[in-house]
Amino acid sequence: MTTESFARLPQPPYYAVIFSSRRRPGDLGYQQMAERMVALAAGQPGFLGIESARGEDSFGITVSYWASEAAIAAWRIHAEHRIAQESGKADWYAHYEVRIACVERAYGKRA
Amino acid sequence: MTTESFARLPQPPYYAVIFSSRRRPGDLGYQQMAERMVALAAGQPGFLGIESARGEDSFGITVSYWASEAAIAAWRIHAEHRIAQESGKADWYAHYEVRIACVERAYGKRA
Numbered sequence: 001m002t003t004e005s006f007a008r009l010p011q012p013p014y015y016a017v018i019f020s021s022r023r024r025p026g027d028l029g030y031q032q033m034a035e036r037m038v039a040l041a042a043g044q045p046g047f048l049g050i051e052s053a054r055g056e057d058s059f060g061i062t063v064s065y066w067a068s069e070a071a072i073a074a075w076r077i078h079a080e081h082r083i084a085q086e087s088g089k090a091d092w093y094a095h096y097e098v099r100i101a102c103v104e105r106a107y108g109k110r111a
Numbered sequence: 112m113t114t115e116s117f118a119r120l121p122q123p124p125y126y127a128v129i130f131s132s133r134r135r136p137g138d139l140g141y142q143q144m145a146e147r148m149v150a151l152a153a154g155q156p157g158f159l160g161i162e163s164a165r166g167e168d169s170f171g172i173t174v175s176y177w178a179s180e181a182a183i184a185a186w187r188i189h190a191e192h193r194i195a196q197e198s199g200k201a202d203w204y205a206h207y208e209v210r211i212a213c214v215e216r217a218y219g220k221r222a
Contacts, residue, residue, distance in 0.1 A: 020162050
């Protein structure tokens with residue numbers, strides 16, 4: 001991904017989709033589709049930002065941030081995203097968990 | 112860490128602390144303290160689970176899950192955890208962001 005690691009977010013409240021996953025071995029079109037999905041999500045109404053990390057053990061966490069639950073629901077049923085979700089289930093992920101959460105407070109520190 | 116990658120969580124609602132960070136170069140006691148903090152957190156009242164991923168670019172996401180906001184508040188001011196937080200600010204992290212969220216829905220799939 002060419003995006004910055006940290007999302008630049010407004011003050012809470014806003015919503016988070018926490019996507020934890022273990023990749024299967026092999027690319028099978030994953031990298032290209034992942035980049036396409038980030039670019040596509042970034043153009044959706046209510047998209048606020050995304051952060052992602054994956055270790056060498058193939059376990060990763062991606063958190064996308066949204067202005068509302070309606071924005072999350074619309075992205076979930078987006079036609080091209082649904083095709084990616086099907087490949088995710090069939091080819092890319094051995095296991096995934098999705099948690100939808102409302103962010104109530106936030107703070108941070110930059111050196 | 113010796114823990115399983117995926118947290119085994121109850122049905123929502125519960126709380127999540129999303130900790131995004133970029134590590135500085137060098138260990139400086141980080142790995143040992145990180146493992147100690149996971150073990151210590153796991154013994155706290157209201158702790159539900161933890162998931163963590165860090166890529167080769169030094170950007171990582173750790174999400175810890177808690178039964179209540181009170182449990183998060185108690186962990187935040189835990190004496191030994193506070194010492195670790197100070198080292199985190201001074202030595203380990205170039206940048207971190209913390210978001211506290213209430214998980215409202217969850218679903219997943221295991222192959």
